[in-house]
Amino acid sequence: MKIGLIRKIMVFAVPILILTVSIAVMAGGSILKKPWGKDDRVLDAVQQIEKNVRAKQWKEAKDNADSATEAWKKIVNRIQFSVERDYMFEINGALARIKGGIEAKDDKAIMEEIYFFYDLFDGLGG
Structure with missing residues (x-):
């Protein structure tokens, strides 16, 4: 009887x-x-990049871009089954373009990508 219940x-x-x-x-x-x-x-790292770019602090912006990329790698492992892959690829691309813009010191291109990132991140999983 116990086996049947179990x-x-x-x-x-x-x-x-x-x-x-x-x-x-x-x-x-x-x-x-x-x-x-x-x-x-x-998100905090990208917001810091925005402040660095506005102040033309390119070294700090590069450090924060590296931090953002590493942080994103950790988040991707958690959310990979919860969100669309397209969002993850777009955010990867936005972070890469932000890093490229920092290398080129192109503040306008960086700001465009930062706001694109914000939009993508807000829509992530929601």
């Missing part, structure tokens, strides 16, 4: 648990993109 619980509980976890992961992009520590603050 089997019944397993037949219903395991699929429900799997479905619940799957739905939570797929719907959790907006939560998963938020920072969990000090080394995955991509």
Whole structure:
């Protein structure tokens, strides 16, 4: 009798648990993109790049661009099943163009990409 009860619980509980976890992961992009520590603050790094570019602080902007890229790599691992791949590729491209603009010291191009990044990041998982 105990084995029958355990089997019944397993037949219903395991699929429900799997479905619940799957739905939570797929719907959790907006939560998963938020920072969990000090080394995955991509939005903060991009906002700092914006300030650096406005002040023509190219060395600091380059350092923050590197930080943003590393932070984005950590976030991608968390959100890869929760958001569309196109968004992830677009954000990768925007960060790469920001780094290229910093190398070229092209503040107008960088600002365009920063605001494009903001728009993409806001739409991520939401």
